[in-house]
Amino acid sequence: MTAYDLGIPTVSGLDGVPTTDQPSTPADFKSDQEVRWCPGCGDYVVLNTMQSFLPTLGLRRENIVFVSGIGCSSRFPYYMDTYGFHSIHGRATAIATGLAVERPDLSVWVITGDGDSLSIGGNHLIHLLRRNVNVKVLLFNNRIYGLTKGQYSPTSEVGKRTKSSPAGSVDHPFNPLALALGADATFVGRALDSDKAGLTEVLSAAARHRGSAFVEIYQNCPIFNDGAFDALKDKHASAGRLLRLGAGQPMTFGADERKYAVVGDGPGGLTIADASNVAPDDVVVHQPDHERAGYSYALARLDETFPEVTPVGIFRDVVRPTYDDEVRAQISGQAMSSERLQDVLLGKDSWLVG
Amino acid sequence: MTTTKPEGHTSRVVIRFAGDSGDGMQLVGDRFSAQSAAFGNDLATLPNFPAEIRAPQGTVPGVSSFQIHFADYDILTPGDRPDVLVAMNPAALMANLGDVEKGSTIVANSDEFTTRNLAKVGYDDNPLTDGSLESYVVHSVAMTTITRAALADTGLSKKDADRCRNLFALGLLSWMYSRPIESTEKFLRSKFASKPDIADANVLALHTGWNYGETTESIAAELAVGPATLPTGQYRQVNGNAALAYGLATAGYLSQRSVVLGAYPITPASDILHNLSLLKDLGVVTLQVEDEIAGVCTALGASYGGALGVTATSGPGMALKAEAIGLGVMTELPLVVVDVQRGGPSTGLPTKTEQADLLMAIHGRNGESPVPVLAPSSPADCFDIAIEAATIALRYRTPVIILSDGAVANGSEPWRVPSVADLPSIEVNLAAAPNALDGSGKHWPYVRDPETLARDWAIPGTAGLEHRIGGLEKSADTGEISYDPTNHDTMVRLRQAKVDGVLVPDLEVDDPSGQAEILILGWGSTFGPIGAGVRRARTQGVQVARAHLRHLNPLPRNLDAIVGAYSHVVVAEMNLGQLAKILRARTLSSIETLSKVTGQPFLAEEIEKYIIEFSASQEQA
Numbered sequence: 001m002t003a004y005d006l007g008i009p010t011v012s013g014l015d016g017v018p019t020t021d022q023p024s025t026p027a028d029f030k031s032d033q034e035v036r037w038c039p040g041c042g043d044y045v046v047l048n049t050m051q052s053f054l055p056t057l058g059l060r061r062e063n064i065v066f067v068s069g070i071g072c073s074s075r076f077p078y079y080m081d082t083y084g085f086h087s088i089h090g091r092a093t094a095i096a097t098g099l100a101v102e103r104p105d106l107s108v109w110v111i112t113g114d115g116d117s118l119s120i121g122g123n124h125l126i127h128l129l130r131r132n133v134n135v136k137v138l139l140f141n142n143r144i145y146g147l148t149k150g151q152y153s154p155t156s157e158v159g160k161r162t163k164s165s166p167a168g169s170v171d172h173p174f175n176p177l178a179l180a181l182g183a184d185a186t187f188v189g190r191a192l193d194s195d196k197a198g199l200t201e202v203l204s205a206a207a208r209h210r211g212s213a214f215v216e217i218y219q220n221c222p223i224f225n226d227g228a229f230d231a232l233k234d235k236h237a238s239a240g241r242l243l244r245l246g247a248g249q250p251m252t253f254g255a256d257e258r259k260y261a262v263v264g265d266g267p268g269g270l271t272i273a274d275a276s277n278v279a280p281d282d283v284v285v286h287q288p289d290h291e292r293a294g295y296s297y298a299l300a301r302l303d304e305t306f307p308e309v310t311p312v313g314i315f316r317d318v319v320r321p322t323y324d325d326e327v328r329a330q331i332s333g334q335a336m337s338s339e340r341l342q343d344v345l346l347g348k349d350s351w352l353v354g
Numbered sequence: 355m356t357t358t359k360p361e362g363h364t365s366r367v368v369i370r371f372a373g374d375s376g377d378g379m380q381l382v383g384d385r386f387s388a389q390s391a392a393f394g395n396d397l398a399t400l401p402n403f404p405a406e407i408r409a410p411q412g413t414v415p416g417v418s419s420f421q422i423h424f425a426d427y428d429i430l431t432p433g434d435r436p437d438v439l440v441a442m443n444p445a446a447l448m449a450n451l452g453d454v455e456k457g458s459t460i461v462a463n464s465d466e467f468t469t470r471n472l473a474k475v476g477y478d479d480n481p482l483t484d485g486s487l488e489s490y491v492v493h494s495v496a497m498t499t500i501t502r503a504a505l506a507d508t509g510l511s512k513k514d515a516d517r518c519r520n521l522f523a524l525g526l527l528s529w530m531y532s533r534p535i536e537s538t539e540k541f542l543r544s545k546f547a548s549k550p551d552i553a554d555a556n557v558l559a560l561h562t563g564w565n566y567g568e569t570t571e572s573i574a575a576e577l578a579v580g581p582a583t584l585p586t587g588q589y590r591q592v593n594g595n596a597a598l599a600y601g602l603a604t605a606g607y608l609s610q611r612s613v614v615l616g617a618y619p620i621t622p623a624s625d626i627l628h629n630l631s632l633l634k635d636l637g638v639v640t641l642q643v644e645d646e647i648a649g650v651c652t653a654l655g656a657s658y659g660g661a662l663g664v665t666a667t668s669g670p671g672m673a674l675k676a677e678a679i680g681l682g683v684m685t686e687l688p689l690v691v692v693d694v695q696r697g698g699p700s701t702g703l704p705t706k707t708e709q710a711d712l713l714m715a716i717h718g719r720n721g722e723s724p725v726p727v728l729a730p731s732s733p734a735d736c737f738d739i740a741i742e743a744a745t746i747a748l749r750y751r752t753p754v755i756i757l758s759d760g761a762v763a764n765g766s767e768p769w770r771v772p773s774v775a776d777l778p779s780i781e782v783n784l785a786a787a788p789n790a791l792d793g794s795g796k797h798w799p800y801v802r803d804p805e806t807l808a809r810d811w812a813i814p815g816t817a818g819l820e821h822r823i824g825g826l827e828k829s830a831d832t833g834e835i836s837y838d839p840t841n842h843d844t845m846v847r848l849r850q851a852k853v854d855g856v857l858v859p860d861l862e863v864d865d866p867s868g869q870a871e872i873l874i875l876g877w878g879s880t881f882g883p884i885g886a887g888v889r890r891a892r893t894q895g896v897q898v899a900r901a902h903l904r905h906l907n908p909l910p911r912n913l914d915a916i917v918g919a920y921s922h923v924v925v926a927e928m929n930l931g932q933l934a935k936i937l938r939a940r941t942l943s944s945i946e947t948l949s950k951v952t953g954q955p956f957l958a959e960e961i962e963k964y965i966i967e968f969s970a971s972q973e974q975a
């Protein structure tokens with residue numbers, strides 16, 4: 001009896017996916033296709049990180065699938081020498097749901113962008129997350145439409161001037177992590193495209209999480225939204241902004257001259273305080289498996305009280321039965337027999353003629 | 355006490371049960387059908403109910419009805435006009451009287467013909483007593499009073515007792531037509547197994563109705579309709595949506611693929627979702643997802659993984675699925691899309707039938723996006739069509755659209771259940787080894803079978819065959835993205851040729867004399883009314899040919915020859931001439947249209963009238 005027969009999620013998101021003893025290298029995951037993003041695009045680094053990271057999972061290459069929608073980042077599957085499905089705008093999450101239900105032996109990854117998953121595909125994204133389908137969703141957030149050449153996106157800041165918003169966008173942007181948590185996502189993380197170590201850590205935990213993993217990757221688009229995340233990448237500037245989350249670690253950040261700490265703020269709330277005024281015991285210790293989703297939500301909304309702060313790492317990682325496991329548990333698992341099928345066709349009220 | 359049953363025999367009867375949507379008419383109709391089927395009659399049924407779940411009580415829009423046609427020969431339609439109308443209230447009478455021929459029988463629940471209820475639908479006087487129904491045989495039966503009296507000792511409230519009136523009506527009609535009621539008794543006992551008092555009350559009401567007929571001299575038992583001589587075999591009663599679900603599950607078994615349905619609830623297709631949801635122990639997966647687009651996308655995702663992906667919907671849902679079906683065309687993955695057509699455009703008439711999605715099914719996607727399209731001709735045919743659609747989808751790696759409609763989906767008929775062991779298996783032939791034509795040892799996903807033009811389909815998990823597919827144009831050989839103009843031209847033509855080349859059986863023409871000048875062509879659910887109308891015209895000595903299309907794309911190869919052989923070709927369809935338009939373009943013949951868009955199926959008499967008038971005009975000319 002497997003664990004999901006009992007309705008208890010198995011430990012790893014990779015359980016059931018065949019492994020191999022043959023060590024693989026990043027080169028094994030590079031397809032023969034020429035990579036065609038613009039020079040300097042953040043997608044390159046994410047691709048490289050992924051290709052270096054996958055060998056560490058020890059999976060059989062043929063059991064890994066990348067599904068994408070439409071947008072610059074959605075070309076990603078073409079560059080991976082795994083199975084890949086470049087689908088239609090916004091629907092990768094729905095396609096991946098069907099695939100994950102049908103094939104528990106696959107590690108399924110969705111590559112999407114802010115337009116693809118938060119505008120046209122917003123509905124499928126929230127439903128995938130609430131169902132907790134065993135699929136890893138990597139949202140490349142460049143806060144702009146790249147492929148269609150530079151319109152504002154659902155994560156563009158208010159006032160953004162683009163070809164389609166010459167007077168400045170009046171749209172209030174989504175906070176993708178808050179959205180995912182609102183949809184009851186069981187794994188939520190964030191990383192910077194350029195931060196190989198940080199990204200690898202989040203990807204690695206996401207892969208092993210059984211259920212939906214939602215990872216926002218801040219991705220620079222040098223052509224249409226250059227420098228959107230520069231403040232987080234510059235060593236000096238980032239010190240007062242970047243909050244690296246570590247499970248069981250007190251949440252502090254900042255440079256020597258100015259240190260900050262995350263402290264409680266009213267019922268369920270979090271805020272930032274000057275670390276020098278906070279007793280060590282009052283600094284909130286990060287708990288990705290906190291029993292309250294509100295905790296993770298408050299973390300995702302820290303910028304409400306302190307606009308500069310950007311937490312990165314794993315915000316939330318909790319256990320809940322996964323949709324695909326539960327769907328499979330409801331079907332008996334035995335192969336269809338002609339006798340049982342015949343019984344169904346005859347029904348309860350058949351009669352003989354002749 | 356003597357039984358007043360006459361000795362005698364009649365060949366066919368049409369009964370329509372009509373009442374308020376809360377009166378349980380669908381249940382009564384279902385049971386009467388089951389009783390008749392078990393008795394050995396051939397039969398066809400037509401439920402008709404309001405789109406609103408709770409339409410205002412006692413009003414014409416709130417009327418729900420169920421018509422059943424049973425006979426001692428193979429019948430083709432649910433019948434045009436009821437020989438007996440059961441009217442549970444004034445609204446039911448008003449809504450249905452127009453369909454009842456003079457001389458026919460009306461059985462009315464007189465208790466409901468109160469001043470208030472009459473006024474609600476605009477009757478000034480009580481039609482049961484004012485003489486306006488003189489030319490009908492009217493049986494006024496105080497169903498409410500009698501049922502309440504019979505159930506007085508059960509301790510049921512008046513309201514609950516009144517809920518049993520429908521069983522009284524069923525009992526009475528069962529007596530009139532000598533339908534055995536034991537199976538209904540059994541049905542009620544199992545339906546209300548957890549509420550034995552309710553079961554008792556319903557059974558009592560059923561017997562009370564039967565006994566009322568037996569003991570009242572006012573109603574004459576009708577002539578018995580004997581069993582039909584159907585081909586030998588094991589039979590059951592089935593409606594179109596159920597037969598379709600069974601066909602899909604069977605196709606899964608025959609192809610050794612799991613069946614994965616992605617669907618969003620929509621009238622009148624939801625029963626496909628319900629029926630398949632009951633087949634989990636056969637390994638059928640049903641996903642009720644967030645919207646119509648997710649329905650088709652989850653199905654396609656499952657197909658990509660090697661399943662038989664299925665999505666089922668009606669017109670508005672079809673409109674939403676178009677882009678994803680196009681992705682299925684481009685990626686050449688198997689997919690079965692069921693469109694149970696209803697009246698449109700927009701929300702239209704959710705519970706009424708129409709065939710106006712034909713052009714959308716064939717052409718309604720961006721780009722040159724050919725898909726095979728099939729249409730079942732009767733409820734039982736849905737089983738065969740589902741297997742055929744799945745076979746084409748898997749064999750040719752393509753989405754296939756099944757155009758059912760409200761009449762076929764909700765109508766029912768006896769179905770000769772096939773022996774599963776006798777059904778041929780469906781060969782899928784997944785790619786298992788690298789196939790690159792340049793000997794590179796890679797997998798080229800768009801290398802084709804020269805005969806079917808189906809591409810080599812490798813599913814994830816197949817070692818050494820890792821590859822990428824998607825919605826962008828593919829190079830005809832390697833399958834890589836290609837924007838090359840000549841390649842696109844090649845691929846557009848290849849996709850078209852593949853679908854054009856799908857093998858479909860030749861069209862059979864029914865022209866007994868071989869002398870007919872007029873050919874009536876139909877497709878889908880018009881099979882029954884056209885067949886019956888043609889049969890009636892022939893009994894009047896008119897020569898008329900008929901043929902029925904189950905394959906709408908591609909069309910049978912002998913179609914042109916058939917159309918060319920008749921001086922008059924008429925397509926009868928429930929739209930403004932969509933198939934006729936396609937056939938004119940294909941055959942360059944002048945093809946006429948007999949169209950009906952009332953939300954109701956054709957009546958046999960409408961087809962008959964058309965043929966008779968045509969023949970008269972020919973004689974004059």
Ligand code: SF4
Pocket residue numbers: 036037038040041042043072073142146147220221222223224
């Ligand atoms: S447009 Fe921007 S996001 Fe797209 S490939 Fe170029 S740099 Fe990358």
